[in-house]
Amino acid sequence: MDVDDRAGQDKARMAPVESGAPEGPSRLRTWLCQPLDSLARVLSRESEGILVIRGVACGCGEGARVFSIELNEEEGVAALTCRKCRRTIRLYERSLAWGLPRKEGEQPKVFPYKCSCGGHAFQVAVGMEYPRDRVSDEDMLQFSIAAACLACDEISVAFDDEGD
Numbered sequence: 001m002d003v004d005d006r007a008g009q010d011k012a013r014m015a016p017v018e019s020g021a022p023e024g025p026s027r028l029r030t031w032l033c034q035p036l037d038s039l040a041r042v043l044s045r046e047s048e049g050i051l052v053i054r055g056v057a058c059g060c061g062e063g064a065r066v067f068s069i070e071l072n073e074e075e076g077v078a079a080l081t082c083r084k085c086r087r088t089i090r091l092y093e094r095s096l097a098w099g100l101p102r103k104e105g106e107q108p109k110v111f112p113y114k115c116s117c118g119g120h121a122f123q124v125a126v127g128m129e130y131p132r133d134r135v136s137d138e139d140m141l142q143f144s145i146a147a148a149c150l151a152c153d154e155i156s157v158a159f160d161d162e163g164d
């Protein structure tokens with residue numbers, strides 16, 4: 001855990017949040033924003049825990065919300081690359097959800113996600129489901145990514161991983 005993460009968690013603990021609802025991992029918070037309604041709809045479902053749905057924006061410029069998606073479903077890894085500035089955002093790693101960060105240099109290979117139309121530019125929202133008695137902001141029951149294809153408007157669930 002780096003210093004930024006610790007600072008984020010302290011803030012989260014001290015903040016007078018009504019419900020104490022999780023906001024997603026602190027390392028992701030700068031990227032999270034209001035999701036598109038259409039994406040939020042595909043991600044919402046009945047949950048025994050707490051379901052947090054957020055859009056993703058890069059912040060490199062006005063409307064920088066278009067990404068390509070890189071996945072390794074077997075290893076439970078998902079990343080986004082901003083189409084504007086090419087920055088990569090490591091959205092999810094199953095091993096982090098289990099509290100076992102990988103050593104440097106052990107990043108599994110990721111593969112580009114494509115829409116059924118062949119498009120690979122998407123607006124993205126994430127669904128993060130937490131247990132009610134979560135121990136940390138990485139302690140997710142499930143992590144899902146919904147994607148809206150820029151070329152054809154098709155909406156798909158690109159990635160879905162259960163943390164356990």
Ligand SMILES: [Zn+2]
Pocket residue numbers: 058059060061064082083084085086087
């Ligand atoms: Zn960017």
Ligand SMILES: [Zn+2]
Pocket residue numbers: 115116117118119149150151152153154
């Ligand atoms: Zn498409």
